[in-house]
Amino acid sequence: MWDIFTYEFGLLALLGGILSAIMTSLLGTVVVLRRMSFFGSGIAHLSFAGVGLALLLKLPVNLITVTVAAVSAVVLGYLSRKGVHEDIGVGVLFSTSMALGIVMISASGVDSSRVMAYLFGDILAITWSDIWLLTILCAAVVIFMIVFKDHLIYMTFDEDFMKVLRAKTTPVYYTYLVLLAVSIVFSINLLGIILISAMIVLPAASSSLVSRTYQGMLKLSPVISSLSVLVGLIVAWNFDVPAGASIVLVQGVVFFFTFLIKILGG
Amino acid sequence: MKCEYCLEVKDLTVRYGEITALKNVNFSLEKGKFYTIVGPNGGGKSTLVKTIVGIIDDYDGQIRIFGRERDEYLQEKMVGYVPQIASFTKFPIKVIDVVLMGLFRERRFRYSREHYKRAIKALERVGMADFSGRLIHELSGGQRQRILIARALVSDPELLIMDEPTVGLDSASQAQFYELVKGLKESGMTVLMVTHDVGFVSEYSDAILCINKTLVVHASDVSELPQSFFAKLYGYGVKAAVHGHER
Numbered sequence: 016m017w018d019i020f021t022y023e024f025g026l027l028a029l030l031g032g033i034l035s036a037i038m039t040s041l042l043g044t045v046v047v048l049r050r051m052s053f054f055g056s057g058i059a060h061l062s063f064a065g066v067g068l069a070l071l072l073k074l075p076v077n078l079i080t081v082t083v084a085a086v087s088a089v090v091l092g093y094l095s096r097k098g099v100h101e102d103i104g105v106g107v108l109f110s111t112s113m114a115l116g117i118v119m120i121s122a123s124g125v126d127s128s129r130v131m132a133y134l135f136g137d138i139l140a141i142t143w144s145d146i147w148l149l150t151i152l153c154a155a156v157v158i159f160m161i162v163f164k165d166h167l168i169y170m171t172f173d174e175d176f177m178k179v180l181r182a183k184t185t186p187v188y189y190t191y192l193v194l195l196a197v198s199i200v201f202s203i204n205l206l207g208i209i210l211i212s213a214m215i216v217l218p219a220a221s222s223s224l225v226s227r228t229y230q231g232m233l234k235l236s237p238v239i240s241s242l243s244v245l246v247g248l249i250v251a252w253n254f255d256v257p258a259g260a261s262i263v264l265v266q267g268v269v270f271f272f273t274f275l276i277k278i279l280g281g
Numbered sequence: 282m283k284c285e286y287c288l289e290v291k292d293l294t295v296r297y298g299e300i301t302a303l304k305n306v307n308f309s310l311e312k313g314k315f316y317t318i319v320g321p322n323g324g325g326k327s328t329l330v331k332t333i334v335g336i337i338d339d340y341d342g343q344i345r346i347f348g349r350e351r352d353e354y355l356q357e358k359m360v361g362y363v364p365q366i367a368s369f370t371k372f373p374i375k376v377i378d379v380v381l382m383g384l385f386r387e388r389r390f391r392y393s394r395e396h397y398k399r400a401i402k403a404l405e406r407v408g409m410a411d412f413s414g415r416l417i418h419e420l421s422g423g424q425r426q427r428i429l430i431a432r433a434l435v436s437d438p439e440l441l442i443m444d445e446p447t448v449g450l451d452s453a454s455q456a457q458f459y460e461l462v463k464g465l466k467e468s469g470m471t472v473l474m475v476t477h478d479v480g481f482v483s484e485y486s487d488a489i490l491c492i493n494k495t496l497v498v499h500a501s502d503v504s505e506l507p508q509s510f511f512a513k514l515y516g517y518g519v520k521a522a523v524h525g526h527e528r
Binding site for chain 2: 162169173176178180227228231
């Protein structure tokens with residue numbers, strides 16, 4: 016049952032999956048509390064336009080995709096600060112960016128299997144260089160969340176009061192959005208554009224059902240997400256199903272299970 | 282230099298795009314007194330307090346707090362602020378964490394034991410210490426309002442501003458709130474409170490500011506106001522009751 020982890024690709028998948036799980040679930044807790052679940056999915060789809068642009072112009076895909084995702088996140092964040100809800104901004108750009116990506120990829124003439132890799136990811140194909148990148152990014156996210164957790168939670172709870180405190184929430188908010196966008200882009204290699212939003216929303220949504228406080232959510236989300244990666248990989252290996260989809264299915268099952276506990280527990 | 286006034290507002294004008302919410306408002310508040318702001322809905326009362334406490338930064342005119350420019354004062358100290366009752370729909374935050382928000386500027390990455398002690402003390406002051414571990418959305422409207430007052434008081438502000446804190450409260454919660462306010466007044470804190478409760482104004486207020494886009498009247502006593510004043514201000518027959526008696 017565990018023999019997937021005796022192979023290097025299996026260990027790399029587990030390591031990369033857990034690193035991605037930790038950072039996306041920590042950032043996802045704020046996504047869920049701010050009720051901007053559509054945002055993560057939107058950024059992933061927007062980054063598809065970045066993939067298309069990079070392939071068309073034959074530029075480094077990660078660099079261009081990160082840039083497009085980060086700029087989009089900041090623009091959407093700015094619109095949200097000006098009274099346009101995050102989800103409305105995402106809704107407007109969601110389909111157009113996807114369509115733009117398809118047109119540009121088609122014009123670039125690349126093999127369609129490469130496009131499928133961006134859409135659905137391939138966690139079993141990640142390399143040591145991906146692991147190093149994910150380690151650095153995960154460390155940055157964890158440090159950011161430790162230092163600025165109160166800023167993010169308080170501005171979600173009562174932004175006016177943060178203004179009374181003269182707290183510098185704007186730079187923290189934009190840094191958060193950029194980190195979210197970068198985390199999404201680097202996790203696309205693992206789960207793909209279609210499934211990555213589940214990694215952001217599901218663990219935080221599950222933990223919100225069983226944790227009383229936001230502190231509990233921040234502790235439980237990474238645990239749920241990391242365990243889902245472990246179980247998802249084992250299921251994928253033993254039942255010969257796609258690993259990314261298997262991980263997301265496990266997260267879905269955990270959500271419904273915690274939902275059931277919540278209902279039965281009153 | 283010692284300042285006579287705790288708050289001075291000069292020629293204050295606030296616009297939301299094309300709409301002028303406040304125009305050329307001028308007044309000064311003395312230290313240690315209890316002031317109320319009355320006026321019709323949409324008259325700019327909330328805009329005025331939000332501008333004073335720093336929520337609204339885009340304004341013309343001058344605001345001085347204890348003799349210093351608003352921004353200079355707010356960089357160093359905090360004005361205690363109690364907003365209108367918020368719903369806080371299902372937000373998973375404990376009462377103690379809400380009160381600790383008031384000490385946000387004093388913490389270094391995390392709250393110390395001293396911060397927690399002060400938060401509990403503030404909760405004791407509003408009679409809510411036993412609720413420190415409860416979630417804010419589990420409380421009633423009146424209890425939430427007292428938690429927000431504790432959050433405003435925890436940093437020991439020199440000036441406390443409250444924006445319609447009794448809206449939506451039942452009469453029992455209102456009575457508890459008024460007892461709390463009475464205690465604050467007796468402690469010598471300068472308080473500025475927006476309210477529609479004309480009876481409360483006459484009972485507790487040292488002076489009244491009537492705002493309807495601009496300062497209509499600054500009266501030191503409700504009895505100074507002509508009998509028809511509130512009816513004209515609100516547009517219908519409101520009567521002020523002084524110490525339980527109708528005027």
